[in-house]
Amino acid sequence: MAALLKAVVSASEKAADIARLCRDAEPLFRLLVAEKTGADRNRRFSHDFKTLADVLIQEVIRHDLGAQFPELRGHIGGEESNEFTNAHGDTVAVRVCDTVGVTAELLGSVLHPDVEAAELLAAAAHRDVTLGDAALDGVGVSIPPGDVAVWIDPIDSTNEYIVGREDGGAEDGIAPSGLCSALVLIGVYERSSGRPVLGVINEPFHRRHPHTRRWQGRYHWGIAYQDVHLSSVSPPPPPLPPPRVVLSRAEAPGVRDALVQICGGRLRFAAGAGYKMLCVILGHADAYVLSGGSTFAWDSCAPHAILRALGGGVVALGDALKARRAGDAGTPLPQLTYNRPAEGAVGAERWANRGGLVAYVHPQQLEAVLEALAAAPGL
Known part of the structure; x- marks a missing residue:
């Protein structure tokens, strides 16, 4: 479970990097924001791109987990289909290929003629993620990967992600809207019982760096397997009435x-x-x-x-x-x-x-x- 937990966290961090890249890199951001303005052709193309960003994130997670744990292949589900129809009516099965160049070529067939956007996404899909979290190394729970399956939501709250409001005016820690609600969700459950046993929530847009103004994220994880209950989150204190x-x-x-x-x-x-x-x-x-x-x-x-x-x-x-x-x-x-x-x-x-x-x-x-x-x- 320690290896699986670290793999899921790593996959969520790569997914968060891609989500941020689509907002920070100018060639990708132009595609993303076109949904809000412009002619019908631009709106249609940006909607296609939004779907592609979701699909690519999901397929990156599926690829990385399946590569490390072959027992999971065929047992990783998600919100999106990996089949994508581009503006020319061609259907492409989006996937992470053996090399950056081949992945870029595949994505280019969807994003043509925007080669730069395809290359940026392909490089992000193949980038290695290094975790500096000592707490993950201390998790010693053992569960065979062949006993579990995975659900992925690549970008939850996609509409908030597209609109991109940065200040939702949080009240009591709860923002009514905004980028903060766009999350990467990866859950692991037992195949036999259906009980969730491991979860990672990644917040790609937790806050902006005060000097660089680049987005910084954070993640949270939890394990509930047999008698073991571990989490990166401290249990909330006993609540006071009335309930919130x-x-x-x-x-x-x-x-x-x-x-x-x-x-x-x-x-x-x-x-x-x-x-x-x-x-x-x-x-x-x-x-x-x-x-x-x-x-x-x-x-x-x-x-x-x-x-x-x-x-x-x-x-x-x-x-x-x-x-x-x-x-x-x-x-x-x-x-x-x-x-x-x-x-x-x-x-x-x-x-x-x-x-x-x-x-x-x-x-x-x-x-x-x-x-x-x-x-x-x-x-």
């Missing part, structure tokens, strides 16, 4: 109304499912509530593993409310799992977290949230 809950601004009015009754003025709103779960992990919020099925396995697997390492988790909201209303107080609340697609669904919906979720660290705050929602009419 973070939501999406698109959340249903009935959910908002129910939670206002117990939260009062401590209800907060933010973009990005991964970012809202990170707010819970870091102790800025006590819970993240989502009533709909708009998140997926790749959104929640990595944060869920870290929350488990801290003593919390992510419960399936719909199933938890059914159990509470049925009076099954002694039954363990249903946690999300990641190994089985939803029956009857197709495409990405096969991996949707149907029925919503609640992410938490402290069980008593989870109980307060579920009690309020169970009593609300129409939920």
Whole structure:
């Protein structure tokens, strides 16, 4: 597990480098910001580039983990398909090739005629990452890579990444929007049980260097395997009532109304499912509530593993409310799992977290949230 953890962290750092490069390198930034202005052709091309950036990051992670752990090949899933159709209608399978030059040639077939952009991305995909984190060397948990699988979200909160606002006006540590919510998420789960056992969240846009003004990132990790619970994050202190809950601004009015009754003025709103779960992990919020099925396995697997390492988790909201209303107080609340697609669904919906979720660290705050929602009419 120590080797796997370091490999996942390294992959997340390379992914974060690529995400920053697409905003810092002028040839790439021109493609990225074209979505906001310009003629139809520019908008279409920038949308293609946005998808390419996501796909390339995902394929870099898949390549690097598969190269170090062949047992994982075929068991690394993600949000994006690696097939990309360029502006000429040609379909290209994006992948990391044996050399920088061949990768640049492949990417050039997508980005033609922008050769410089293709070369920048290819160089980033092949760049070695050196970790200077002694804490990673001290992790001694052992788990066979052949027993686990991986979910990747290459850039969570992509819209915030594209818009690129730098100051979201954080309140109590929670920014309602902005680049800070664009995260790289890599989660590892047991193939047999579907339980998340290792997660890494990388923040590529944590802060700007005060002198160079270049973006600096940071990462967080957690392991919850058998009796071992380790994390780079210190467990938040016991919460004080009322609970602090973070939501999406698109959340249903009935959910908002129910939670206002117990939260009062401590209800907060933010973009990005991964970012809202990170707010819970870091102790800025006590819970993240989502009533709909708009998140997926790749959104929640990595944060869920870290929350488990801290003593919390992510419960399936719909199933938890059914159990509470049925009076099954002694039954363990249903946690999300990641190994089985939803029956009857197709495409990405096969991996949707149907029925919503609640992410938490402290069980008593989870109980307060579920009690309020169970009593609300129409939920």
